Amino acid sequence: MTEHDSAPIAGLDRGQGVALWRQIAGAIEQEIAQGLRVPGARLPTEAEFTARFGVNRHTVRRAMESLEGRGLIRIEQGRGSFVAEDVLDYPLGSRTRFSENIRRQNKEPQGRIIRILTIEAEGAVASALGVRRGRPVLRVDRLGMADSTPITIGSHHFPLPRFQAMPAMLAEQASISVALAACGVPDYRRRSTRITARMPTAEEAALLQQARIRPVIVSEALNCDPDGRPVDFTWARYASGRVQILVEGE
Template identity: 40%
Template sequence: MTSHLVLETSAADAPRQSFWSHIANEIALAIGQGVYSPGERLPSEHTLAESFGVNRHTIRRSIAALCQRGLLRSEQGSGTYVEDFAVDLAIGKRTRHRENLAQAGLRGGLQVLMAERVRANADQARALKVATRGALLHLQILGEGGGQPLHVSDRYFPLPRFEGLEDVVRETGSITAAFAAHGVNDYVRHESRISARIPSAETAALLRQPVTRPVLLVTKVNTDLDDQPIEFAETWFAGDRVTLTVNHDDA
């Protein structure tokens, strides 16, 4: 039986962002914007400390956090280096693909690979609060950023509420824009489940990675502001290109 880490993404009271986490985010943004290229060595701790006006202990903690997130790697006696390709994507109450990429200094969007009408299975029906065998719109979507495939997803939307949603996604490359065109101007993520999996041959090919390399599978449910489920999705993230940071602080 596969175990899952259940992450409730409802907003919670949290302390003000610390100096080290703020600096870590600034460095992550610089990496996304290409200030530090893949494989490039970062300036020394002393140089970074002077640049940010903090002590070296604070910089050391920031770097350690970015290493844990997979954006940097430290080599003893050599220095700290940017990983070959690393994008830090947030999973929060209001997670948007384009906003995630913009914060990392990248451009990208969503591409519809396939659209079809299907009947809800038991899991989909439970998540979307529809009848089993109820009508759903199924989209297979590829998410890109910086010219690289970052994730591929199977997304399900209740019909007839979201009839024609695929046309807006094709035109705009945005689920958010498609929801807005269907009267949903804001929505939130109710739940995320994250697990590591070996991808299928099709998923591995779409992500341009070997089938033997694990991916991160995120299963999510989005709801409108009336707490009505509007999307159930399973998304496979390229494990060597993406770090997922769970953000409990967004409102």
């Protein structure tokens, strides 16, 4: 059976002049609105939707892409499609802490260290931390999650040798704030933030479990200790379908 057959199947009306993919998208959207498919729930596969609606996979795929483009679902390569979760407000102020922000949303914060390495300071990193180009700095890449859902990837840069104990601290607990406190910086303030957006790399899309056609929000932030010395230059990428940045005043 093809899309052009005249008999309606599974609620589709081939005679009303509305594209079939739009009708399929509307049916799935209605199920989400009625609570039949809850946030985070896995959706049927393309093959299952094809059988349900009696159309070809191209039509189902177009409907799913439409829903994803509107932020109603998220498509994860190799994992399937899921109902989009509620968008989190993520405040950026002078004292931003990931765990505190996530708990404000009644969710449980989690973190996973992706990699730790020593790199040569270049460009924005050297300028922000106030070190000469080519000097070694510690880079920590960390995945931040809310209720096990990926929210942000943070690439943190710490001046050496001041924070040479950071890897050992993070091995005990994957919290940047806790590790900084263990290294003698119990409090720090954000001095500056720059926010942009771009398309994700393949690794970023995989870690954030989002499609590469959906942009990420990018922030560059410099954190300083109470004496004004730079302690952490962070380059963060946020899943734009799950986070909206809220810039707070003093």
